[in-house]
Amino acid sequence: MRRRTFLASALAAAPAAATLAGCGVFKSDNASSSANSGASASGSVAPAQVRVYVSGDVNVQNLWSKNLGPAFAKAYPGFSVKVLVEGNTSASTVLAKLGAAVKTNQDPGMDILDGSFTTAATGGLLAKVSTATVPNIANVDAALLTPVDYASVPYRGSAVVLAYNTKYVSTPPKTLDELLAWITANPGKFTYNSPNSGGSGGAFVATTLAKYVPAADQAKMVAGYVPNLEGDWNQGFATLKGLGSSIYQHVYPNGNQAVLDLLNAGSIYMAPVWSDMALAALADGGLPSTVKLTTITDPTFTGGAAYLGVPNNAANKAAALKLVNWVLEPAQQETIVNVLAGYPAIKTSLLSSAVQSRFTGLDTSNLRAGYSTEMSTDMNSLWQQKVA
Amino acid sequence: MARRTPRLRALVMASPPVLVAAAFIGLPVVSAVLFSFGYFGGFNSILAEIGQHEHLVTGTSGTLDAYRDVFGDSEFRQSLWATVLVTAASTAVVLVLSWGIALYLRLSGGRIGKMLAGLAVVPMFIPVVIASYAILEFYSPDGFLRSLAAAVGWSNAPVYGYTMVGVAFGQIWTNLPFGVLMMTSGLNAVPDALIEAARDAGASTARAVRSVLVPMAAVPTTIVATFTAIGVIGSFTVPYLIGPSAPNMLGPLMTYTFESFNQPQQAEVMAVVVFLLSAVIGAFYVRANLRGAKETKR
Numbered sequence: 001m002r003r004r005t006f007l008a009s010a011l012a013a014a015p016a017a018a019t020l021a022g023c024g025v026f027k028s029d030n031a032s033s034s035a036n037s038g039a040s041a042s043g044s045v046a047p048a049q050v051r052v053y054v055s056g057d058v059n060v061q062n063l064w065s066k067n068l069g070p071a072f073a074k075a076y077p078g079f080s081v082k083v084l085v086e087g088n089t090s091a092s093t094v095l096a097k098l099g100a101a102v103k104t105n106q107d108p109g110m111d112i113l114d115g116s117f118t119t120a121a122t123g124g125l126l127a128k129v130s131t132a133t134v135p136n137i138a139n140v141d142a143a144l145l146t147p148v149d150y151a152s153v154p155y156r157g158s159a160v161v162l163a164y165n166t167k168y169v170s171t172p173p174k175t176l177d178e179l180l181a182w183i184t185a186n187p188g189k190f191t192y193n194s195p196n197s198g199g200s201g202g203a204f205v206a207t208t209l210a211k212y213v214p215a216a217d218q219a220k221m222v223a224g225y226v227p228n229l230e231g232d233w234n235q236g237f238a239t240l241k242g243l244g245s246s247i248y249q250h251v252y253p254n255g256n257q258a259v260l261d262l263l264n265a266g267s268i269y270m271a272p273v274w275s276d277m278a279l280a281a282l283a284d285g286g287l288p289s290t291v292k293l294t295t296i297t298d299p300t301f302t303g304g305a306a307y308l309g310v311p312n313n314a315a316n317k318a319a320a321l322k323l324v325n326w327v328l329e330p331a332q333q334e335t336i337v338n339v340l341a342g343y344p345a346i347k348t349s350l351l352s353s354a355v356q357s358r359f360t361g362l363d364t365s366n367l368r369a370g371y372s373t374e375m376s377t378d379m380n381s382l383w384q385q386k387v388a
Numbered sequence: 389m390a391r392r393t394p395r396l397r398a399l400v401m402a403s404p405p406v407l408v409a410a411a412f413i414g415l416p417v418v419s420a421v422l423f424s425f426g427y428f429g430g431f432n433s434i435l436a437e438i439g440q441h442e443h444l445v446t447g448t449s450g451t452l453d454a455y456r457d458v459f460g461d462s463e464f465r466q467s468l469w470a471t472v473l474v475t476a477a478s479t480a481v482v483l484v485l486s487w488g489i490a491l492y493l494r495l496s497g498g499r500i501g502k503m504l505a506g507l508a509v510v511p512m513f514i515p516v517v518i519a520s521y522a523i524l525e526f527y528s529p530d531g532f533l534r535s536l537a538a539a540v541g542w543s544n545a546p547v548y549g550y551t552m553v554g555v556a557f558g559q560i561w562t563n564l565p566f567g568v569l570m571m572t573s574g575l576n577a578v579p580d581a582l583i584e585a586a587r588d589a590g591a592s593t594a595r596a597v598r599s600v601l602v603p604m605a606a607v608p609t610t611i612v613a614t615f616t617a618i619g620v621i622g623s624f625t626v627p628y629l630i631g632p633s634a635p636n637m638l639g640p641l642m643t644y645t646f647e648s649f650n651q652p653q654q655a656e657v658m659a660v661v662v663f664l665l666s667a668v669i670g671a672f673y674v675r676a677n678l679r680g681a682k683e684t685k686r
Contacts, residue, residue, distance in 0.1 A: 096438045194633055196648030249529065251550040252633045267530070374440055374650070381649035385463050388634035 048079045050319050055094065055115035056306070057256075059280060061085050063340050064114070068332065072323055079319060084110060095373075098125050102312055111320040113152075113309040117373070121151035122224075126309035129153055133321050136328035139346040144305050147223065147369060152309035155327050156336045157343035158276040159295070159303025159367050160203035167290045168269040175298040176211055180239070182270070183246050189269040191248040191259060194388065196380040198256035203302040204272040205383055206370050209236030210299050225374040230382065237386040244387070252388065263291060272301060279341035279358075302370035305345060343367075417663070424656045425450030439652040458657045466635035468661065470552055471621060474637060478559035479617045485560070486567030486612060491597065494575040505572055512565035520629035523558050524549045550632045558626035563619055567612045574608030575601060610676035617669045622662060638662055 052069075054061050061083065069081035095117065101108035102125050113126070120126055128151050131138055137145065137153055144154040162179065164172045168189070173179040183190045193201035210218055212235040220226050244250060248268050253259055256277055262268045264287050273293075281287040295301070308327065310320045326332060330351055333344040337355050348356050371379060419431045426445040428436035436444060443453035458464050489508055493501035511519060526532050527548035537545035548554035578601055586596040602609075624639035631637060638658055646655035 096434055099437060100434045196644055249547070249550060250632075254628065265530075377440060377648070377650045381645070381651065384634060384644060384649070385461060388463070 048316070048319055049082055050079065050111045050316055050323050051082045051084055051109065052112040052114060052323075053084045053094065053110040055113075057277075059276070059340055060114065060306075063336065067335050067339050068327065071332070071335070072326060075326065076322070079322070081323065095120055098311055099123075105313060107315050108311045108313065111310060111314040111316045112323065113311065114155075114306060115309075116304060116307055117152070117309055121148035121307070121309055124151075125312060126151040127312050127314070127317065127321075129310075129321070129324070134325045134328070136325050136346070139328065139350060141345075141347075144345070144367075148307060148309075152307035153324050153328070154305030154345045155308050155324070156333075156340065156345055157303065157305045157367055158274055159343070160200050160272050160301040161275045161278065161293045162270065162296050162301070163263060163273045163278050163287070163291050163293050164270040165263065165266070165288070165291050167266075167288075172270070172292070172294050173296060174294075176207060176296055177298065179270075179296055180208070180243070183243055186269065187246040188248050190246065190271060191262060191268050192252060192272050193255055193259050194252040194380075195376075195383050197254040198259075200256045200259060200272045200274050200277075201252065202376065202380070203370065205236075205240060205387075206376070206379060207299055207301050208240055209233045209379065212236045212239075221371050221375045222369050224372055227378060230378060233379070233382065237382065240383070240387045260287065263287060275303070275343070276341045283341070300368050303343075303367035304369055305367065306342075420656045421660055422450075423653060424454055424660050425452070426454065426653075435652050438650070440650045442651075442653045454653045454657045458654050458661075463634055464641070464658065467638055467641050470635045471637045471662075472665075474552060474556050474559060474627075475617050475620045478556045478563065478620050479613055481556075481560050482563045482567045482616045483609070483613055485564060486571040487609070489568050490571035490575045491601070493572055494578075494601070495593065495597075505568055508568040509565045511561050516562055516625045517629070519561060520558055520626050523554065523561060524630050527554050527557070549630065552631065552636075554630045555627045555637065558630045559620045559623065562623075562626060563616045567616060570608050570612045571605070574605040578604045607676050607680040610672055614669050614673035614676070618666050621665055621669070 050072075052064055054064050064081070065083040069083055073080050094113070094115075098108050098110075098113070098117075098120060113120070117126070126148075128149070129137060130150065134153060140154055162172060173182050192204040195202035195205045209232075213221070213229075213232040217226075217229045217232050221229055221232075248262065253262065256274055259268075259271045260273060260277060260281055263271050263273070264281070266288075275293065278287060278291075278293055282289070282291065308324050310317055310324065314320055328346055330346065333346055334351055334355050336342045337344055337351070337358065341358075343359070344351055344355075348359070370376060416431075423432040423435065426443050427450060428442075428444045436442060441457070443451050443457070445451050486508070489501075489504050493505050528534075529547050529549070531549065534545050534547065537543075548557065582600050582604070583596050586600050587593075591599065622639060623637065624643060627637035628640045628643075631640065634641075638661070642655050642658045642662070645651050645658065
């Protein structure tokens with residue numbers, strides 16, 4: 001569906017682009033007045049329809065198509081939300097599409113991008129926000145806005161936490177060192193998914209690597225792409241390689257869910273898992289009630305916010321920013337907490353006490369950022385070479 | 389209207405599929421091969437902007453640096469080796485099994501033969517993803533095979549889930565139906581008279597098979613072997629689901645390299661390697677086809 005829209009608008013815009021070659025602003029005035037102007041170059045897009053590209057798992061897709069989308073249309077009559085989902089398309093493919101669209105100044109086929117696209121934000125592909133365009137960012141932790149250069153807005157968070165089965169483990173490890181010691185002491189009772197197949201295993205790898213990386217280098221690797229610092233990872237990769245014989249079946253499952261399944265079956269006793277997936281699984285019986293979640297320190301597992309970004313030349317920029325601001329309101333944040341078991345992006349004190357109580361024992365505010373997109377990609381590749 | 393020569397008419401009739409193949413298969417192949425040597429113009433320009441660890445050239449002479457990267461990586465060499473081994477082993481087993489079933493059906497017939505041939509075709513109707521997951525579970529540490537072995541007192545039966553042996557099982561499972569269908573029809577096409585003539589001349593069953601059925605069914609045998617080998621060498625789902633993290637077959641490794649590691653150039657180098665291997669296998673198929681065509685003409 002999305003491809004067809006994209007193609008149609010690209011065809012519509014092509015002659016215009018040819019005659020206006022070199023004129024960089026031909027689309028931007030259209031974008032700013034798009035909420036009430038139908039006479040835009042990309043005629044196939046209804047002015048009040050916000051196209052949201054969702055990159056998450058089924059739970060995130062449902063959040064948009066069943067909860068946030070209909071609620072926004074109800075709150076703002078005349079506006080509608082169209083959820084775009086494209087199977088297994090990887091982040092880099094979406095980046096490629098977006099980059100090509102911005103480069104050629106054509107409709108990117110989406111007005112909001114959900115996910116974590118730091119490089120797109122800092123690379124100038126996404127529009128910058130301020131309290132003038134999105135007033136509710138006043139309630140958002142500024143530490144989450146600086147890494148993306150204010151070019152996307154965090155709207156929910158989740159962290160990787162340590163899940164353990166109290167049936168077999170009475171005192172869970174509190175630090176990374178204790179966890180590594182536990183793994184070697186209990187061979188076959190721990191696993192993590194391959195980092196390229198899901199973020200929970202990725203966070204375990206990134207956290208173990210970070211243990212040996214000097215703080216200054218770590219900060220550079222979070223902010224940008226510095227391949228010459230990858231030597232700092234060698235010690236961490238050696239540690240991970242050393243764990244190999246203690247991993248369940250010496251195999252790293254594909255995907256976050258595969259690890260949860262092993263935990264549910266009792267095949268393993270402990271694993272790094274996404275907080276939102278584990279909380280949802282505990283609520284619907286996908287994990288036994290004997291499984292508990294905890295946070296480790298020194299360093300903590302990475303977590304992070306999922307961001308909403310508005311492409312610089314999105315056709316419905318104004319409506320998109322309206323939606324972004326609306327999602328940050330306490331009511332919508334509570335929906336996210338209730339439906340997705342996600343962490344709120346705004347201060348928890350703004351939410352009802354019932355919602356606040358769901359996060360007892362978990363630190364929702366202090367999320368440690370992971371490596372940048374390119375650094376993570378290289379990390380996955382090196383892990384495959386050195387550890388798998 | 390001028391009378392066209394048959395040759396020209398054949399060319400005109402064949403041109404639409406040829407053009408489609410050239411546009412949608414030939415062009416991307418050429419573009420990918422060019423990119424693997426570092427040429428990043430045209431179709432490759434956007435890809436080149438996104439990828440990491442690329443070796444691009446600005447002049448006219450290409451670079452082999454991407455090939456050096458890939459072949460310098462021991463994981464790739466192990467995966468290539470694993471791919472070749474799994475392909476050879478599963479093709480051999482598929483050939484033996486499909487020949488066995490087809491031969492039994494041809495020579496003895498009867499209910500058992502029909503049942504065997506029918507059962508062997510069942511995998512065709514089960515989606516590969518579901519089958520792969522079922523195979524993985526069947527051979528897992530708490531799977532059926534180990535449970536059965538434990539029940540009869542064998543406590544440490546082997547685990548084939550997440551191993552290359554398991555992958556080979558999966559490949560055989562998915563490729564057997566085609567082999568059985570092809571071989572049963574191939575052997576059925578051999579006239580009874582030929583076999584009976586051999587028998588009348590005093591040939592044993594084994595001799596009749598060796599001297600009559602094997603040469604008469606050479607073309608379908610080659611087709612089964614080449615199709616199975618090409619199918620296995622480029623497979624993704626079976627090794628992705630059943631195989632170990634590493635070394636696995638090249639299908640998953642290529643996908644990881646392209647998507648997860650964002651190294652399109654290195655992925656395309658691997659694709660070129662698989663393409664060359666498949667081309668060698670394909671040559672046998674083309675030769676068999678030509679021979680088959682010659683025989684029908686005569």
